[in-house]
Amino acid sequence: KNEVEQSPQNLTAQEGEFITINCSYSVGISALHWLQQHPGGGIVSLFMLSSGKKKHGRLIATINIQEKHSSLHITASHPRDSAVYICAVYGSNYQLIWGAGTKLIIKP
Amino acid sequence: NAGVTQTPKFQVLKTGQSMTLQCAQDMNHNSMYWYRQDPGMGLRLIYYSASEGTTDKGEVPNGYNVSRLNKREFSLRLESAAPSQTSVYFCASRFRAVGVNTEAFFGQGTRLTVV
Numbered sequence: 001k002n003e004v005e006q007s008p009q010n011l012t013a014q015e016g017e018f019i020t021i022n023c024s025y026s027v028g029i030s031a032l033h034w035l036q037q038h039p040g041g042g043i044v045s046l047f048m049l050s051s052g053k054k055k056h057g058r059l060i061a062t063i064n065i066q067e068k069h070s071s072l073h074i075t076a077s078h079p080r081d082s083a084v085y086i087c088a089v090y091g092s093n094y095q096l097i098w099g100a101g102t103k104l105i106i107k108p
Numbered sequence: 109n110a111g112v113t114q115t116p117k118f119q120v121l122k123t124g125q126s127m128t129l130q131c132a133q134d135m136n137h138n139s140m141y142w143y144r145q146d147p148g149m150g151l152r153l154i155y156y157s158a159s160e161g162t163t164d165k166g167e168v169p170n171g172y173n174v175s176r177l178n179k180r181e182f183s184l185r186l187e188s189a190a191p192s193q194t195s196v197y198f199c200a201s202r203f204r205a206v207g208v209n210t211e212a213f214f215g216q217g218t219r220l221t222v223v
Binding site: 002004030031033035041042043044045048050086088090095096098099100101 | 141148149150151152153156166196198200209210211212213214216217219
């Protein structure tokens with residue numbers, strides 16, 4: 001079993017839909033990272049959080065430390081949101097442990 | 109502010125050839141990392157450098173060597189490329205300290221094909 005599991009692996013939705021991507025982890029962590037990888041390949045950090053909730057534009061990230069679970073939400077999704085979304089956690093030795101990513105496609 | 113600069117963007121090698129991937133950051137970060145990304149898998153850590161002058165193996169170090177040339181630069185070398193090293197390689201950096209977690213910043217990636 002991977003230490004960081006993301007679901008779903010693939011998600012296709014219509015423009016405007018509310019999107020949720022989930023991340024569960026089995027290790028003790030100090031913080032969790034949500035990142036975005038566009039088809040061109042570059043990786044961009046979206047959020048780093050260790051408790052509660054963060055919001056940036058149409059993106060919202062939440063984390064529940066007790067349940068070892070985080071969610072990334074996208075409101076009013078748009079085709080330009082199409083990308084791979086990656087969850088990574090900082091383990092006890094401060095190294096990042098990566099999920100396999102969720103491929104999101106938003107259709108117009 | 110360039111962030112993390114990684115070169116080259118693309119490379120095709122023949123089996124047995126050698127090459128060095130270059131990475132430089134201008135954010136005064138102490139920690140730098142090399143990852144590889146293969147289809148259907150998460151990023152896997154090859155080597156990292158927690159601070160200038162130190163390097164350590166990650167999850168998949170075999171077939172690679174690294175050099176932390178100075179605080180800014182961290183290079184990855186393939187001495188004798190193999191088809192199994194066909195992958196996309198990412199360099200990353202961040203500031204790391206005990207009790208402190210900061211965002212990691214990534215280079216644009218190097219798409220390497222070994223034929």
